[in-house]
Amino acid sequence: MVYRNTLSATQKDKKIPFIIDRDGNVCFYDKMPFVNEIPGLRRTIDHANNNEQDNRIENLLLAHWECNEKKKTNVDMQFIAKDALIANIRNASESLSEGEKHTETHKDIDELKEGDINxxxxxxxxxxxxxxxxxxNDCTGISYNRSLKKIHYLLITQTGGRGSEQAVRRSLDAYCSDYAPWKSEKLGKGNRIIRRRKPDELG
Ligand SMILES: [Zn+2]
Structure with a gap:
């Protein structure tokens, strides 16, 4: 007898590593290794649902030639194989949705809304x-403009280039408002500084 399969040898070769990775390099039915020298114990690709046209990876199992033949008339083996097909499809869809989750994480930066950026x-x-x-206790000042540039730079590195210097300026001014612990003021010819409010300046 010659075992025939609708998959070409090349197609089979491509799929076998994936099946081994999933199930191990053993017969799906008796979990025993393959023996090339004994024709009945050679490795074949079994279609879990018995449809030889259905070459989805989830439908492909490794089996001894003998076990594959036996399954054709053994209802228990057919049930076990169908369960494996269902489990494989479920696992594949779970790892797919994990992949989607990762994609969503990558999308986050692009989908930042104005509120998120603020x-x-x-x-x-x-x-x-x-x-x-x-x-x-230190009320010495730092340069307003240098702080502005520094924070704007940090902002664009964290948002993929989103967020304006104006937004940083608004925020800085809010944190330096009359009710805040910090104050911005112009010194001398107009260099703006930020410093901690002195205790008597707190509102
Ligand atoms: Zn077997």
Missing amino acids: LIVNKLVLAELESQFSNK
């Missing part, structure tokens, strides 16, 4: 002010 701006501004003025 939130990031405010977080960056607050983090910068808190790190610059960690000493509560």
Whole structure:
């Protein structure tokens, strides 16, 4: 007898590594290794649902030639094979949806809404002010413009180029408003600085 399969040898070769990766290099039915020297124990590709035209990877199982033949008339083996097909399809769709989740994470930057960007701006501004003025007794100033440029740079690196310098300026001004612990003021010929409010300046 000659085993025939509608898949060409090349197509089979391409699919076998994927099946081995999924099920191991053993017969699906008895979990025993293949033996090339014994024709009945050679490796064949079995179609789980018995449809030899259905070459979806989920439908392909490795089996001894003997076991593949036996399955054709053995209802129990056919049930087990169909269960495997269903499980393979389910696992494939789960890993597909995991892939979709990853894609969504990548999309996040592109789909940032204006509100999201404002939130990031405010977080960056607050983090910068808190790190610059960690000493509560130090009321020396830092350059407003340098802070503005620095935060804007951090902003565009975190948002894929979104968010304007104007948005950073608005946020900085809010954190330096009369009710905030920081203050911006012009010194001398107009260089704006930011500094911690002195205790008597707090509203
Ligand atoms: Zn077998």
